[in-house]
Amino acid sequence: MGDWPHSPMHRLSEAGAYMVTCGTYLKLPHFHGTERLRYLSEYLLRLAADYQWNLQAWAVFPNHYHFVALASPQSSPLVSFIRTLHSDTAFAVNQWDGVAGRQVWYQYWETQLTFERSYFARLSYVHRNAVLHGLVREPSLYPWCSAGWFQRGASTSFYKTIMKFGIERLKIPDDFEVDWSADAA
Numbered sequence: 001m002g003d004w005p006h007s008p009m010h011r012l013s014e015a016g017a018y019m020v021t022c023g024t025y026l027k028l029p030h031f032h033g034t035e036r037l038r039y040l041s042e043y044l045l046r047l048a049a050d051y052q053w054n055l056q057a058w059a060v061f062p063n064h065y066h067f068v069a070l071a072s073p074q075s076s077p078l079v080s081f082i083r084t085l086h087s088d089t090a091f092a093v094n095q096w097d098g099v100a101g102r103q104v105w106y107q108y109w110e111t112q113l114t115f116e117r118s119y120f121a122r123l124s125y126v127h128r129n130a131v132l133h134g135l136v137r138e139p140s141l142y143p144w145c146s147a148g149w150f151q152r153g154a155s156t157s158f159y160k161t162i163m164k165f166g167i168e169r170l171k172i173p174d175d176f177e178v179d180w181s182a183d184a185a
Helices: 034-050 078-097 116-127 147-153 156-163
Strands: 016-024 053-060 064-071 105-113
Touching: 016 078, 016 116, 034 053, 034 064, 034 078, 053 116, 064 116, 078 105, 105 116, 116 147, 116 156, 147 156
Parallel strands: none
Antiparallel strands: 016 064, 016 105, 053 064
8 A cells, every 4th residue: 555645644554663643633632631541541552452553652642642653564554543543532532521523633643763763762752742741840750651661661771762862853743732721620
């Protein structure tokens, strides 16, 4: 399968490492609050396992998410994985809010990572994303991301290498202001 004729362009059929970013429609915080963030995080992890995508880093927020995953030749196509993630989570959040048919997700962007330095930089970016958004001072303190899991499971030297890896030159769609005001309601 070649490129998907849709904006942004998607390359959907190749095994390898990918970074995926997606935001909610109009950047609305549909997944505000502990329960919704837990649901989105746990559903992403479960679905990745079901579709045989090996998540290496993930971070979910009220209005967007990022993940880095490895696909093997046995993995389901990325488009199928994302389509199921978006339709099921949109259905759930619309049901919680008592609305039907509301668009929840917008576009997603994926990058196939073909160079080790690109892979390491994006691992660092996703693990540190809650810090970049000013939500926590230490990545492992944000409960809806992989930073704590990575810190506990990786060797100390690999953990330090990744967490210090430069991310300044990355061009990742991440202009999502994370608004926690909906949590007070």
